[in-house]
Amino acid sequence: AIDVTLPGLSLPAGGLHPITRVYDDLIEIFTRLGYDTVEGPEVEDEHHNFEALNVPWYHPARDLQDTFWLEDGRLLRTHTSPMQIRYMVDHTPPLKIVARGKVYRYEATDATHEAMFHQLEGLVVGDGIKMSDLKGTVAEMARGLFGANAKVRFQPSYYPFTEPGADFAVWWENPRGESKWLELGGCGMVHPNVFKAVDDLREAAGKERIYEGKTGFAFGLGPERIAMLKYGIPDIRYFYANDPKVIGQFRGTL
Ligand code: TYR
Secondary structure, eight states, X not given: OOOTTSOOOOOOOOOOOHHHHHHHHHHHHHHHTTOEEEOOOSXXXXXXXXXXXXXXXXXXXXXXXXXXBOTTSOEEOSSSTHHHHHHHHHOOSSEEEEEEEEEEOOOOOBTTBOSEEEEEEEEEEESSOOXXXXXXXXXXXXXXXXXXXXXXXXXXXXXXXXXXXXXXXXEEEOTTSOEEEEEEEEEEEEOHHHHHHHHHHHHHTTOOXXXXXXXXXXXXXXXXXXXXXXXXXXXXXXXXXXXXXXXXXXXXXX
């Protein structure tokens, strides 16, 4: 006979990788704000990764993003910003997107650097888009990630594809009650040269030039950074070492 009152066996459950969980949180926040989510190629060409983003070959900013080059002259994208170019060539403003995916840098690894990591890139283009729109959006993201009291700070910074450019940080209190400014990412108003490069590509593809005179903002940030904080993971290399002792802690938390 079957005893239907016996408790069932609990089966082992899988779990979502911490990076996936952070992406899910971010994409939920931006979907709520009306953004579309896009993905693009990890193997890029120099034009989309650098030139069209206002980084000519002689620009010192190229040294900031050490590049894995392929034998055929292409490269592994060093950031998700080339998706700004790809999306604008194919779409008409107004537009609001987030682009997610892996990026690669030819760097020595340590507790806070990996040769492969992730980014989330935001891009908003339309008429009369202002720096205050950017600030409000980043603040909304911070509240979504870290709670209603999250404060954001902007500091002037330089990215060739923005003018002006800024870095943003959130004031974050960890579970042990310590709080500090945490640098989360870069942002800025889209540089007119980026719109010009997009119009040039559109023209070459037989499309209308429509980006001159538009305004927009963009931002980029790393989910690893957020996951390390939120889940108290001390070393970025744990994410990709496939050690069940680390990843297993996220089991059953689907
Ligand atoms: N692409 C930059 C990086 O990888 C981040 C960034 C993205 C900065 C968009 C500004 C911006 O508008 O460092």
